[in-house]
Amino acid sequence: MHTRLGPALPRHAEKAVADALADTRVVLINGARQSGKSTLVRLVATGRDTEWRDLDAALMRQAALSDPDGFVESDELMVIDEIQRAPELLLSIKARVDADARPGQYLLTGSARVLGLRALPDTLVGRMETVELWPFSQGEIDGSPDGFLDAVFAQGPGLRHDSEVRRADYAERIVRGGFPEAVARTTDKRRRAFFDSYIGDLIARDVRQLSEIERTAEMRALVRLLAARSGQLLVPSALGNELGLGANTVKRYLSLLEEVYLIKRIPAWSRNLSSRATMTPKMAFVDAGMAASIIGADARSLQRPGGHLGPLLEGFVLMELARQIGWSETDVAMHHYRTKDQVEVDAVLESRRGEVVGIEVKAASTVRAEDFRHLHHLADRLGDDFLVGIVLHTGPQTLPFGPKMLAVPVSALWEVPRPD
Numbered sequence: 001m002h003t004r005l006g007p008a009l010p011r012h013a014e015k016a017v018a019d020a021l022a023d024t025r026v027v028l029i030n031g032a033r034q035s036g037k038s039t040l041v042r043l044v045a046t047g048r049d050t051e052w053r054d055l056d057a058a059l060m061r062q063a064a065l066s067d068p069d070g071f072v073e074s075d076e077l078m079v080i081d082e083i084q085r086a087p088e089l090l091l092s093i094k095a096r097v098d099a100d101a102r103p104g105q106y107l108l109t110g111s112a113r114v115l116g117l118r119a120l121p122d123t124l125v126g127r128m129e130t131v132e133l134w135p136f137s138q139g140e141i142d143g144s145p146d147g148f149l150d151a152v153f154a155q156g157p158g159l160r161h162d163s164e165v166r167r168a169d170y171a172e173r174i175v176r177g178g179f180p181e182a183v184a185r186t187t188d189k190r191r192r193a194f195f196d197s198y199i200g201d202l203i204a205r206d207v208r209q210l211s212e213i214e215r216t217a218e219m220r221a222l223v224r225l226l227a228a229r230s231g232q233l234l235v236p237s238a239l240g241n242e243l244g245l246g247a248n249t250v251k252r253y254l255s256l257l258e259e260v261y262l263i264k265r266i267p268a269w270s271r272n273l274s275s276r277a278t279m280t281p282k283m284a285f286v287d288a289g290m291a292a293s294i295i296g297a298d299a300r301s302l303q304r305p306g307g308h309l310g311p312l313l314e315g316f317v318l319m320e321l322a323r324q325i326g327w328s329e330t331d332v333a334m335h336h337y338r339t340k341d342q343v344e345v346d347a348v349l350e351s352r353r354g355e356v357v358g359i360e361v362k363a364a365s366t367v368r369a370e371d372f373r374h375l376h377h378l379a380d381r382l383g384d385d386f387l388v389g390i391v392l393h394t395g396p397q398t399l400p401f402g403p404k405m406l407a408v409p410v411s412a413l414w415e416v417p418r419p420d
Contacts (some may be wrong), residue, residue: 012146012327016131017044021077021104024129025097028083031133032261032286033111033202036180040133041079041109049076055085068092072106083108085209090124097127112210113259134261135178135287137323139414147418149321149328149349152357154419156388160398161416163409167365167394170410171299174312177289188298195293199223206260211252218245222253226263227285227294231314231346231361233338234265234283261286266318269335269348282336284315284322291315310363313410314346317361317392320413321347329418343377356382358389365395367407379404 013029017040020027029037051074055061064071064086072078072092083089093106139146152159176183176191179198185191203216203223221243236250243250257263266282285291292302292312302309318334325332331352337345347359358375375389391401392410399407 012137012140012323013040013131013133014043016327017107020129020131021107023103024127025101025103026093026106026108026124026128027104028108028110028128028130029133030110030113030130030261032135032179033206034179034181034198035133035135035261037109037111037133038081039180041081041107044107045077045079051076051078053078053080055080055082061085064089069095072096074105077104077107079107079109081109082111084110084112094124094127097124111260112206113261132326134319134323134326136180136183137178137320137414138173138411141178141183142414144414145417146324146327146414148413148416149324149332150330150418151416152349152388152390153330153332153351153355157400157404157406159388159390159406159408159412159416161408161412162398163396163411163415165394165409165411166396167363168299168303170313170316170363170394171302171309174288174302174309174316175292175297175299177287177292179287179289182287182289191289192293195290198290199294202260202262207256210259211256218243218249219253219256222250223257223262224294226257226283227291228308229283229311230285230288230291231311231318232282233278233280235280262290264319264322266334266336266347269337269350278338278340280338282318284318286319288312288316288319310361313363313394314361317359317410317413318347321349321359324413337378343374345374345378348378354385355387356385357387360389360391361410362391362393364393367391367393367395367399367401369401371407372401372405375405 017027017029029040031037053060055064065088068089069092072089080089097105137146182191182194185194203219207219222239225239225242236254237247240247240250258265264284264286266284268279268281295308297308301307302312321334325334332349335348337348345358346361349357349359358378360371360375362371371391372389379386379389386404389405391407393407394410396409401407
């Protein structure tokens, strides 16, 4: 692999958190367990007078529940780790920041979508800013720019990028994933041990805490099924039929898995362009390495005929784009597009100005004109709002395929710099 595995840091999120603390009373870092939240907090807190509270510790949690008002009292920046373990504290924090409007009073972290917890007493609307932290992007691992989103909306069909990353390298990147602990492990066996332990702990601990579910075998079966379908439509009734579960049970389980940052829904997009557009969301595993481990795939098996490289590569791309949306200067929303006539565009990126970039993902290293047919469908319906259609592929070159159409190597996502 052409990659530099130095000490990766969540560099993009560090600036976002520091900026938020400068003008917001409460900042919440929300993200997957072991995605680097503690490292990020240490970076941001360096040079500040800080009090620390870790709610993973049983004694600390008991103190928080016994005297929430006293627990959050501080004249310094207070860091409260794993706030979802005592969401009742948010009422006490609300009272403190309502009485004192100074920015930068509380820095909270959570391994679940705290605002989605059913027991949450108050959402701190207008007083709290949330920064989502995902596992490392490829650019954070490599020390490369991660500037694709800003570049594509600035340059459109003028985007150019040649790549030294090959198909086998992409397979290696997928199975490695982006969790700091997985990136640091140098053998497949040790990495699989991390992923196995992570999933076991997540279901036995975080998911059960959120919902008090008892039938964890059903949840594990659903997770395996979802890992094999990363990048595909999310249809609860179909999943339920395969697992022998009711659709409502599957919906509840899916919500739980999204709350603990194992999966991400990609909503459908239409802009009323076609009455035949479906509104079914798509699902991506937050970490491609996790998904590959769950289905027992390694870099070699992914490349075999009939392997899972295509679906896992699509999920990998969707999550690289999701990460960049969090720090790009361009304000972008990501959807997917699919009609009842099976016209499908893997990712539809729309800027606040209404400009649209369509993206298709192909695991092949060669691209054909017919790979653009669905992008042409979208371009015809959008007219001038359609900026560019891109087929991301595993080959080395950017090639034009007619007006507003480009074939671009996947590595452009993290190797293309942000425009000056």
